[in-house]
Amino acid sequence: MFTLHASGVGGGIAIGRARVLHRPGQEIPEYALEPGRVDSEVARLREAFARARAALEKIRGELPDDVPEEVAPFLGIQLMILEDRAMLENPAEIIRERRINAEAALDRHAANLDKFFREMRDPYLSGKSADVAQVIQRVQGELLEEAGAPAADGAGLPGDAAAGEIIVADDLTPADAVELKRRRISAFITNLGGPISHTAILARGMRIPAIVGMRGATRWLRSGDLLVIDGRRGVALVNPDAPALAAYERRREKILRRAQELDSLRDAEAVTLDGEEVSLLVNIELPEEAAECAAQNARGVGLYRTEFLFMNREGMPGEDEQFEIYADVLARARRPVTIRTLDLGGDKRARGGHAAASPALGRRAIRLSLHDVGMFKPQLRAIYRASALGPARIMAPMVTNMEELNQLFALLAEVRLELGRDGCDFNPHTPVGGMIEVPAAAVAADLFAHKLDFLSIGTNDLIQYTLAIDRVDDEVNYLYDPLHPSVLRLIKNTIDAGKNAGIPVSMCGEMAGDSAYTRILLGMGLREFSMDPASLLEVKRQIRLSDAAKLGRPVAEMLRTPDPERLRQMAADLNR
Numbered sequence: 001m002f003t004l005h006a007s008g009v010g011g012g013i014a015i016g017r018a019r020v021l022h023r024p025g026q027e028i029p030e031y032a033l034e035p036g037r038v039d040s041e042v043a044r045l046r047e048a049f050a051r052a053r054a055a056l057e058k059i060r061g062e063l064p065d066d067v068p069e070e071v072a073p074f075l076g077i078q079l080m081i082l083e084d085r086a087m088l089e090n091p092a093e094i095i096r097e098r099r100i101n102a103e104a105a106l107d108r109h110a111a112n113l114d115k116f117f118r119e120m121r122d123p124y125l126s127g128k129s130a131d132v133a134q135v136i137q138r139v140q141g142e143l144l145e146e147a148g149a150p151a152a153d154g155a156g157l158p159g160d161a162a163a164g165e166i167i168v169a170d171d172l173t174p175a176d177a178v179e180l181k182r183r184r185i186s187a188f189i190t191n192l193g194g195p196i197s198h199t200a201i202l203a204r205g206m207r208i209p210a211i212v213g214m215r216g217a218t219r220w221l222r223s224g225d226l227l228v229i230d231g232r233r234g235v236a237l238v239n240p241d242a243p244a245l246a247a248y249e250r251r252r253e254k255i256l257r258r259a260q261e262l263d264s265l266r267d268a269e270a271v272t273l274d275g276e277e278v279s280l281l282v283n284i285e286l287p288e289e290a291a292e293c294a295a296q297n298a299r300g301v302g303l304y305r306t307e308f309l310f311m312n313r314e315g316m317p318g319e320d321e322q323f324e325i326y327a328d329v330l331a332r333a334r335r336p337v338t339i340r341t342l343d344l345g346g347d348k349r350a351r352g353g354h355a356a357a358s359p360a361l362g363r364r365a366i367r368l369s370l371h372d373v374g375m376f377k378p379q380l381r382a383i384y385r386a387s388a389l390g391p392a393r394i395m396a397p398m399v400t401n402m403e404e405l406n407q408l409f410a411l412l413a414e415v416r417l418e419l420g421r422d423g424c425d426f427n428p429h430t431p432v433g434g435m436i437e438v439p440a441a442a443v444a445a446d447l448f449a450h451k452l453d454f455l456s457i458g459t460n461d462l463i464q465y466t467l468a469i470d471r472v473d474d475e476v477n478y479l480y481d482p483l484h485p486s487v488l489r490l491i492k493n494t495i496d497a498g499k500n501a502g503i504p505v506s507m508c509g510e511m512a513g514d515s516a517y518t519r520i521l522l523g524m525g526l527r528e529f530s531m532d533p534a535s536l537l538e539v540k541r542q543i544r545l546s547d548a549a550k551l552g553r554p555v556a557e558m559l560r561t562p563d564p565e566r567l568r569q570m571a572a573d574l575n576r
């Protein structure tokens with residue numbers, strides 16, 4: 001038994017067998033062979049060579065007529081390399097000598113060859129080293145695929161990943177995360193990623209415990225290992241002994257009991273001790289999650305992330321398909337739904353979408369939508385059409401300057417005109433709001449507040465951009481800090497701006513769903529919180545135990561405190 005630690009996601013505990021995914025270009029696992037396994041490992045290597053050869057032969061035999069003529073000789077060279085006795089015998093010798101697995105032996109063989117080619121200093125011969133490396137990767141791919149890895153394009157989960165398994169991968173995209181839920185995977189671990197990446201947010205919403213940024217996980221863990229994942233503490237127990245397993249089973253029970261206790265608050269009002277009413281709303285990513293709104297007795301959906309409709313599929317959903325879906329979400333929620341327009345780009349890409357040089361700073365969200373009106377307009381039309389069926393609100397992500405708002409308003413006016421001409425029903429007074437998640441918008445929140453019907457603070461991006469930390473980069477996770485004075489001041493500034501302009505301000509970033517911050521936000525005057533449904537009752541509990549009138553003064557003091565240690569102490573005292 002051993003334990004691994006990194007950033008935890010979600011409050012739960014999962015127990016299950018690991019399924020390690022190896023994708024091209026990632027770390028190759030290395031492990032010692034059990035005694036007596038050397039000959040069978042050499043045979044495994046030989047069979048992988050044979051399969052790689054057969055695959056290449058097949059490709060060469062089925063080449064279409066129109067491929068460039070150098071392709072066939074190129075494949076011929078790779079086949080010759082594969083057939084070279086030394087290519088098989090040298091790694092086989094490494095397996096015998098070092099008693100390690102075939103994939104790792106190939107890795108060491110590749111490193112030896114690479115060194116040799118580099119020392120030759122002959123441009124023609126060193127050019128051939130790329131062929132050798134590709135051949136070795138092909139054989140490694142055969143070995144890894146046999147061990148349960150996905151197809152060679154590296155996309156998606158393996159077809160037979162089963163319910164209850166714990167996925168261990170280099171990284172998972174938000175699109176993969178949606179797939180995890182469909183397959184009822186019980187938890188996941190990734191080498192990379194941060195706790196407020198969209199993948200992590202999805203996991204939290206889907207109540208899938210996870211650990212992210214666990215460097216080396218795919219190297220240390222093997223498919224079939226028994227794992228305990230503690231999402232709250234970010235701990236993975238690997239092959240636990242019976243007492244440890246029993247202790248975690250007891251903890252899992254306790255967490256379940258706690259959730260059942262919180263259930264008694266479902267129908268209770270979200271009101272502070274001194275009678276201040278607070279609106280609690282839910283964030284959703286998938287249409288079926290809208291039912292959580294009624295299930296948690298929330299006031300509505302404060303953030304519907306529509307970009308997930310555009311992932312895991314070929315092509316874009318058209319206007320009619322989107323209309324059906326938004327209508328369905330409104331029907332399931334039975335309360336107001338804030339439909340956020342596409343926030344594609346960054347770490348959320350539709351199939352075929354291009355990767356920007358700096359994704360978080362690139363053409364993302366409203367920038368992408370205004371750039372691609374052909375994609376954006378059907379969404380706006382669909383939202384307006386759905387507004388005839390229930391209380392919808394339109395929310396634009398990542399607004400940064402007034403020109404964007406002006407363009408958006410012009411487009412909305414155009415859409416209303418066209419819908420009127422087409423004889424479609426819609427609510428022309430559908431509220432239009434904006435997310436405040438770029439520091440520029442938070443600093444000038446008063447200017448934005450005068451143009452919009454409501455504001456919603458997206459702390460995930462606001463913190464990312466204010467503190468200059470990429471939210472998906474595990475190397476700078478430790479800098480993620482909702483209590484940074486600049487972040488707190490930007491939040492306060494936005495809440496005040498909304499109040500002065502007489503429009504509602506909510507918060508829909510992860511900070512709103514963390515009960516450790518509830519009192520600070522109440523003290524700043526926030527009265528609308530939108531969060532993943534799993535966090536709602538815990539936040540409601542904290543609200544019901546808080547005296548809002550007594551929070552203003554200590555929170556104002558926190559905003560002026562220069563000492564981070566003192567600030568943390570004050571935050572802890574506030575929660576006592």
Ligand code: PEP
Pocket residue numbers: 201303305343437457458459460461462508509510
């Ligand atoms: C945010 O940035 O806080 C937010 C709610 O939006 P997303 O996490 O989808 O970027």
Ligand code: MG
Pocket residue numbers: 397437458460461
């Ligand atoms: Mg955001």
